[in-house]
Amino acid sequence: MNRVVVLTDSRYLGQRMPGALLDALRARDVPAVQARADRLVAEVRAEGIAAPEPIRERRRAPPALRPGDLVVPRTRNAFALSLLLQAELRGVRTVNRWEAVQAVRDKPYAVLRLARAGVPTPRTFLADRPESLAGLPATAWPLLLKPPYGDNGQGIVRVDSPRELERLHWPEGMVLAQQYVDVAGVDVKLYGAGQQVWAVRRPSPLRAPEKPGQADEPVRLPVTRELGELARACRDVFGLELYGVDVLPSPDGPLVVDVNDFPNYTGIAEAPGAVADLVAARLTEVVSP
Known part of the structure; x- marks a missing residue:
């Protein structure tokens, strides 16, 4: 049976995602497993990557993928991303694609792509x-x-x-x-999953909390036409399906300061279900004749 394989690493085990996605997929009876890339060893061969024989016995091997599987990465781990690329080279579908993840991780490349597309950013x-x-x-x-x-x-x-x-x-x-654009320590986070877009106002990640451990809760915002178009423009620039956009609400209009792949969707209660629906639909596309 074809599965969703959520590729991650130990950094994300205590975060909302990808655990909430796995729960939502299983609630929909979608076969889903989590693959942690930490401390794995893979051997490069002509037919792909595989675990060396001794590694197989200790279950430290990368997941054995089948052509109908769908890989969903939430990781910045370099080795995990190499597994993602290898999966694509073997014909396995992925959400997001390796090229899109790499593009947003490379910040100079990302700003050049945004500028070429006419997406507003700070100078x-x-x-x-x-x-x-x-x-x-x-x-x-x-x-x-x-x-x-x-x-x-x-x-x-x-x-x-x-x-x-x-x-x-x-x-x-x-x-x-x-x-530097002064926005009084508050910015806007846009979250996207396919065609859906959500927005929250939150304390800027650059603002130090007033007390240790203090973290203000994000506040839901309506997605205006301007914000929706901005989010989808960033999505299209990089070819992302699951994404986040950091926006400064400047006096001259919203300015994009970062784009990232598969965010945590903090403050969006319905996001795990919406992401699960998108992933389940993509899995069906993978196995369709």
């Missing part, structure tokens, strides 16, 4: 290193410096002037810099 610069930004005009500052493979706001640094670049420790080499 953005790419440089080989932070010091190269020192000659930017005064109107460009402050800047938010972002690592090329940033994740959930990690590694982002605000720099208010060229002088601050002199004492900045930056281990990443290349830098993506965006003009």
